[in-house]
Amino acid sequence: MFTGLYVKHSEENALSDKQPKAPAPQAKRNGPDLEDGALHQMVLTSLDDDLAQDIVTINLEGKSALADHMVIASGTSSRHVKSLADHVVQAMKKKYGVVALGSEGTDVAEWVLVDFDSVVLHVMQPPIREFYDLERLWERRIRGLEDSGEA
Numbered sequence: 001m002f003t004g005l006y007v008k009h010s011e012e013n014a015l016s017d018k019q020p021k022a023p024a025p026q027a028k029r030n031g032p033d034l035e036d037g038a039l040h041q042m043v044l045t046s047l048d049d050d051l052a053q054d055i056v057t058i059n060l061e062g063k064s065a066l067a068d069h070m071v072i073a074s075g076t077s078s079r080h081v082k083s084l085a086d087h088v089v090q091a092m093k094k095k096y097g098v099v100a101l102g103s104e105g106t107d108v109a110e111w112v113l114v115d116f117d118s119v120v121l122h123v124m125q126p127p128i129r130e131f132y133d134l135e136r137l138w139e140r141r142i143r144g145l146e147d148s149g150e151a
Helices: 038-047 078-096 128-130 135-149
Strands: 006-010 053-059 069-074 102-104 111-115 117-126
Touching: 038 053, 038 078, 038 117, 053 128, 053 135, 069 128, 069 135, 078 102, 078 117, 102 117, 111 128, 117 128, 128 135
Parallel strands: 069 117
Antiparallel strands: 006 053, 053 069, 102 111, 111 117
């Protein structure tokens, strides 16, 4: 349905060798020098370790100044959503020295957004995710850019 615009991650393929190789190293604005795409893989690994559900990546590289990757994942409850976001933030800081630029929504934890500069993470409860349908929203935006020749 959204072929080429996002990648749905599952336990079988989340971190397999079948994932596209990252481009040449490039200096990042947040944390230590990381290869392009390495921060994205770290976020995916942390989410997978904490049993996030329906992990999806939307590739925004060259399509938006917002970030290179948008990662969307679901948690089973408000406690799980908050825990997923908190663990990603803690893991990035402890293991890799990468500090989140900001986060929103941890108080209610229906939808938590964490900004890692080149990766923006959305962790949501399933009803909230279904209602806002970010995958469809961005699919339409990206298709619109491609149709207009801006991408």
